[in-house]
Amino acid sequence: MKLIIFDLDQTLVDFLPVHEETVRRLFLKEFNIDARLTGIDFSGRSLTDNISELARAYGIDGSLVQGRMGDILGEYERIFSSLMPADPAKYILPGVRQLLQRLTEAGHLIVLYTGDSRAIASEVLSATGLDEYFRFAVYGTEAKTRLDMARLAVSKAAEISGDKFSGKEVVIVGDSVRDIECARQLQSLSIGVTTGVHTAVDLKSRGADYVFKDLTETAKVIQAIESYRGESVPLKTG
Numbered sequence: 322m323k324l325i326i327f328d329l330d331q332t333l334v335d336f337l338p339v340h341e342e343t344v345r346r347l348f349l350k351e352f353n354i355d356a357r358l359t360g361i362d363f364s365g366r367s368l369t370d371n372i373s374e375l376a377r378a379y380g381i382d383g384s385l386v387q388g389r390m391g392d393i394l395g396e397y398e399r400i401f402s403s404l405m406p407a408d409p410a411k412y413i414l415p416g417v418r419q420l421l422q423r424l425t426e427a428g429h430l431i432v433l434y435t436g437d438s439r440a441i442a443s444e445v446l447s448a449t450g451l452d453e454y455f456r457f458a459v460y461g462t463e464a465k466t467r468l469d470m471a472r473l474a475v476s477k478a479a480e481i482s483g484d485k486f487s488g489k490e491v492v493i494v495g496d497s498v499r500d501i502e503c504a505r506q507l508q509s510l511s512i513g514v515t516t517g518v519h520t521a522v523d524l525k526s527r528g529a530d531y532v533f534k535d536l537t538e539t540a541k542v543i544q545a546i547e548s549y550r551g552e553s554v555p556l557k558t559g
Contacts, residue, residue, distance in 0.1 A: 322428050322429055322430060322482075322484065323429050323430070323486075323490055323491070323492055323546060323547070324429075324430045324432065324474075324475065324478045324486040324490060324491045324492070325424060325429050325430065325431050325432070325492045325494065325546060326432050326433070326434050326471060326474050326491065326492065326493045326494070327431065327432070327433050327434075327455075327494045327495070328365070328433075328434065328435060328493075328494065328495035328496060328497070328500050329433055329434075329435035329437060329442060329445065329446075330435065330436070330437065330496075330517075331364065331414075331496045331497075331516050331517035331518070332414070332494060332495050332496045332500075332514055332516060332517070333413065333414060333417045333451060334412050334413055334414060334417075334445060334449060334451070335412055335414055335516070336412055336445060337358075337359075339401060339404050339405070339406070340358055340401070341357065341358050341359060342404055343397055343400045343401045343404060344356055344357065344358040344375065344397075345357065346400050347372075347393070347396055347397050347400055348375065348379070350396065351393060351396065352376075352379070352381055354379050354381070356375050356378075356379055358371065358375070360375070360378060361374050361375055361378055362374075364496065364497040364498075364499070364517050364518050364519060365436070365467060365495065365496075365497030365498065365499030365500055366436055366461075366467075366499065367436035367461030367462070367467075368394070368397065368436050368437055368438055368441070368461050368462075369390060369394060369461065369462065370436070370461070371436070372386065372390070372393060372394070372397070373386055373387070373390075394438060394462075397438075397441075398438060398440045398441055401441055401444075402440075402441075402444060405444065405448060409445070409448035409449050410448075410449055410450065412449065413449050413451065414516050414535060414536065415535050415536065415537045416535055416536035416537035416538070416539060416542075417451070417536050418451070419539050420536050420539050420542055420543070421451065421454040422454070423539055423543060424454075424543065424546070425454055427543070427547075429546075430456060430478055430481075430482055430484075430486075431454055431455055431456060432455055432456055432457055432458065432459070432474050432477070432478060433446075433455045433457075433458040433459070434458070434459040434460075434467070434470045434471060434474050435458065435459075435460060435461060436460075436461035436467075437460060437461060438460055438461065438462045439458075439460045439462065442458055442460055443458075446458075456478075456481060457474075457477055457481070459471075459473050459474045459477070467499050467500070467502075467503045468503045468506050468507065470503075471491075471493065471503050471504075471507050471509075472507070475487075475491060475507075487508075488508050488509065489508075489509060489510045489549035490509075490549075491504075491507060491509035491510065492509060492510045492511075492512060492546050493507070493509055493510070493511050493512070494512045494513075494514070494546075495511075495512075495513065495514070496513065496514050496515070496516050496517030496518075496519060497517055497518075497519050498519050498523050498524060498526075498527045500513065501513055501524055501527040501528060501529045502527055502528075504528075504529075504530075505527070505528045510530050510545075510546070510548075510549055511528065511529045511530045511531070512529070512530065512531045512532075512533065512542065512545055512546065513525075513529040513531070513532045513533070514532070514533050514534070514535055514536060515532065515533070515534055515535070516534075516535050516536075521534075530545070531545040533545075
C-alpha cells in the first residue's frame, strides 16, 4: 500500500474559470478593482496566498487585506458557491475517475491536499462525486506551505492507517512545479501532469520522477505509482 497525495485544481478538476470569475467579482466588490487570478503565478499556492499576492500586484495595502482575510475568504467562498455550474461532473479532467477507482481497488491510501479552503474543496468534491475516493483532505487554510500540507497529510495517514509512510512510499501527484518541489523536499515519488499552466519541461526541470500529459493512461500512471521497489526511479514522460 502506498500513500498517494493528489492535488485538486487542474490535476483532478478544472474549475479555473470559476475561480477566475470569483476573483473578478471579489476584487470589484471589496476593492473596486478588476483583478485576474491568471495575472499572477497562482498554481500550487494556497487561496489565501493568492488573494494576498493579487492585492500586492494591484497596489492594495497588505495589512488591510490580512486584517480582513477571514471576511474576504468567506466572501470568496460565497461567490464561488453561487457560480458553481449545473453540470460539475463535466469539470472532472480526463481519466481521473477511472484512475481513482483503480487505485482504490488496489488498496492504496488516497488523500487530497489543496490550496483551497475546506468549504470550496468540499463543495467541489461533493458536486463532482469525487469525495468517495479520499480518506481525508488537507486544506490551504490548515498549513502555511505546500510542504507543511504534505507533512500533515503523512502524519494524518499514519494515525488513520497505523502505518508509517516515508520516502517513495509517498506519492505526490500534481500539475504545478510547487507539487514537484514539495515531493523532492519530502523525498517522495513525484508524478506531474501537464493539465495546468506548467509544462512538461517545467515539471522535469524541478525533478519530477514521471510526467504525463494527463491521467488518461491509467495503466501507465499506476505502473509509475507502483514502480518504486527500492531502486532509483527513471524519469519518464507519457
